[in-house]
Amino acid sequence: MSSLFSHQNSQTLLVDRLLQKQLLTPEVVERIQAASTTANSPFSAVATRLGLVSEYAIALTFSELLNIEVIRRADFPEKLDATVDWNFAFLRQKRVLPLRVEGNNVYLAMADPVDDATSKAIAFAANRSVRIVAALESELDDFFYKTELAKNNIAQIKSEPETVANASQDDLNRLNDVTSDAPVIRLVNRTILDASDLGASDIHVEPSANSLTIRYRLDGLLQTNEVLASRWSEPVAARLKLMARLDIAEKRLPQDGRIRFSARGRTLDLRVATFPCQFGESIVIRLLGQQSGDLNLDALGLSLSGLSALKQASKRPHGIILLTGPTGSGKTTTLYAVLREIYDPALKIITVEDPIEYVMEGISQLQVKSDINLTYATALRAILRNDPDIIMIGEIRDRETADIAIRAALTGHLVLSTLHTNTAAGAITRLLDLGVEAFLLASTLELSAAQRLVRRLCPRCKTAYFPSDSDIELIKQAIPSAHIPDIFYQPVGCEFCKNTGYKGRTPLFEAIPIGDEERSLIHTGVNEMDLTASVANRGWTSLWQHGLEKVMTGETSFEEILRVVE
Secondary structure (H helix, E strand, O other): OOOOOOHHHHHHHHHHHHHHOOOOOHHHHHHHHHHHHHHOOOHHHHHHHOOOOOHHHHHHHHHHHHOOOEOOHHHOOOOOOOOOOOOHHHHHHHOEEEEEEEOOEEEEEEOOOOOHHHHHHHHHHHOOEEEEEEOOHHHHHHHHHHHHHHHHOOOOOOOOOOOOOOOHHHHHHHHHHHOOOOHHHHHHHHHHHHHHHHOOOEEEEEEOOOEEEEEEEEOOEEEEEEEEEHHHHHHHHHHHHHHOOOOOOOOOOOEEEEEEEEEOOEEEEEEEEEEEEOOEEEEEEEEEOOOHHHOOHHHOOOOHHHHHHHHHHHOOOOEEEEEEOOOOOOHHHHHHHHHHHHOOOOOOEEEEEOOOOOOOOOOEEEEOEHHHOEOHHHHHHHHOOOOOOEEEEOOOOOHHHHHHHHHHHHOOOEEEEEEOOOOHHHHHHHHHHHOOOHHHHHHHEEEEEEEEEEEEEOOOOOEEEOOOHHHHHHHHOOOOHHHOOOOEEEOOOOOOOOOOOEEEEEEEEEEEEOOHHHHHHHHHOOOHHHHHHHHHOOOOOOHHHHHHHHHHOOOOOHHHHHHHOO
16 A cells, blocks of 8 residues: 555545545635645545544545545454554554454554554554554544543543634634643533534533533433533533633623534534523533434425425415424424425525524525624514515514514515414414414414424334223324224333434424415404314314324334323
8 A cells, every 4th residue: 555655645646536526625625735734634634623524435535545444433342452562642643543463464443544654653563564444533533532531540531623614724723622632622522522423402511519410412302421520610611611702701691602613524503502500600502503414394204284284385475484382393494494495596585593503505594693683673674675585584582573574474575484382373372462463464374383303213122012091092082093003112222222212303293274264263363272173174183193193103102292292
């Protein structure tokens, strides 16, 4: 390998292959090369640390260029081979893992397989020939980190790349953090990356008298990730506030900020909220944009009747589409899937959000900033002067915002928004309570929907059981007995689902399309029961019925539906 690939030549070949595969653009290559030269780091490492290309894509490219294997974390040894006196610090710094020693050969997993100097140094130290495979930098870091913990029995100190930036100086600042030995930097960065890898929606950093607890919200429920000594509370809070550009000295008042963070080749937006408590500052980090590639309306898992009604309403030239549900029920994801479904370059689409959760090409997105009086109402008034066709409002919170949304719908715009109510019918009552005139609401509302998220049963460990007679009687009230199967499925727990019995989430969805009968009810003074009854005879599926459908197909459990739906 070394005779065919000098370091300079190999970098050129790597760049050419990445350009050929359209993983990078020439402009991005120049940016990476500038940072690589200044920071004296390999091109491949800089590209992944800045989140410009995924680690796995880099490893596969090395595999193609050098005709070598790509190895993953599951195939790493539990500990280093004891037959050679390895320099642990050197291996960790160079991100090289000796997989095994066989005869006169030592097999190496390398994040940078073309680092000839490092492979030769290891060959000399081990007095053996080397055989190289490609590995992911983050997985090598994880191995060395856990080995160091076990070796030294120390508190968890972690390291990983940080944020993406556009300016070259910012790139260098981020790269400097990657190689920093400051324990708090390594701890915070690794915590965020671990949460991203697990698919967590939030990170909770909670100080107490004797410890600092870090919890992740996975599939809607909080799970403890680690418990650190209380001495970490202030350094971790200070580091997060520094990253979010908050006032480090202010510990008495809540603060809100944002962080741009690169993780394993993905760019994350982090929303940071601090809250003073008895033993320090409690901090919650919301990970936004985790599933931006999954915004396919047909693939979300909505009920058939609800999906059909939503698609029909979204094709209307004007009107209001409302999606309701509690915080974290996937409302914004569904609305963005609708925008992707109806996107047309001939249309002007503008969103007003707090925060912007997904970044979409071809759409003008505005972030609400209450500290400079850029509220929903202020932004919407400005938007109406910018000739939009479709407007998405992150949330209708007050009468002023509701009035502007109504006016926008009346003047020929399609308006999509969310509202915090428990049911689809409850959205209408809520808007009337805010002071919206009933006749205006009746003439503009096209669809009101409600959504919840329930956990999916783990496909590897779920087990069948016979439901009880009481459960069957409860289900018969919503589903014909002929459609009820003999067996249901329940959670068990395994390594794949981290012993929870569940893996991922799926939505429950109900939608009320507003027809002539519903408009009449709204105009004369709506009653939620009457409104629900008016659509029940047209094949309407409620949240409860949709949940039961997913129970009967083995997608979730009966207990999970009872937990989420009233």
